[in-house]
Amino acid sequence: MTAVPCAIALGSNLGNSRKTLQQALTTLAHCPDIDVIAQSSLYQTVAIGPPQPDILNACALLKTSLSAQDLLHQLLATEQHFGRVRRERWGPRTLDLDLLFYGQSIITEPALHVPHPRLRERAFVLIPLAEIAPHWRDPVSGQLIHSLCQAVDPTGVQPLGPISASS
Numbered sequence: 001m002t003a004v005p006c007a008i009a010l011g012s013n014l015g016n017s018r019k020t021l022q023q024a025l026t027t028l029a030h031c032p033d034i035d036v037i038a039q040s041s042l043y044q045t046v047a048i049g050p051p052q053p054d055i056l057n058a059c060a061l062l063k064t065s066l067s068a069q070d071l072l073h074q075l076l077a078t079e080q081h082f083g084r085v086r087r088e089r090w091g092p093r094t095l096d097l098d099l100l101f102y103g104q105s106i107i108t109e110p111a112l113h114v115p116h117p118r119l120r121e122r123a124f125v126l127i128p129l130a131e132i133a134p135h136w137r138d139p140v141s142g143q144l145i146h147s148l149c150q151a152v153d154p155t156g157v158q159p160l161g162p163i164s165a166s167s
Helices: 017-029 068-081 123-132 145-150
Strands: 004-012 034-039 042-045 055-064 096-102 107-109 112-114 157-161
Touching: 004 017, 004 123, 017 034, 017 055, 017 068, 042 123, 055 123, 068 096, 068 112, 096 112, 096 123, 123 145, 123 157
Parallel strands: none
Antiparallel strands: 004 055, 004 096, 034 055, 042 055, 042 157, 107 112
């Protein structure tokens, strides 16, 4: 299988989130069928859902020879490796990895929806994604990420600089 370009979102609001996000990218880069091509800066965002700490968010571009389903399984295994426990929807998390795009595929399965169904309304996803993939075209809307980013309210999404910066 040829390598497929993919985009993922990363988030964390428990523990040393900056370090977790950095280590998660390193973990993914060490997977034999995944190459991390680019990573955005880090952003701090007010959490959606129950009261909890702010979330640190970022996006990354990958190339993979894995199927979309196998990539999702790798993302979920990486979350578990970093202590992710799913107790409540949108609850606090050590690591959240979402598959945003798998090439230009549109996938609708019980456990996998690509593109991510809520990415077009989330500034905390679109802002970091536009930083590294402004010309990626959303296969559902046909719009460029740069255009989708301009249509969301950036309030509450604060840039923090590179993921690898010291905390």
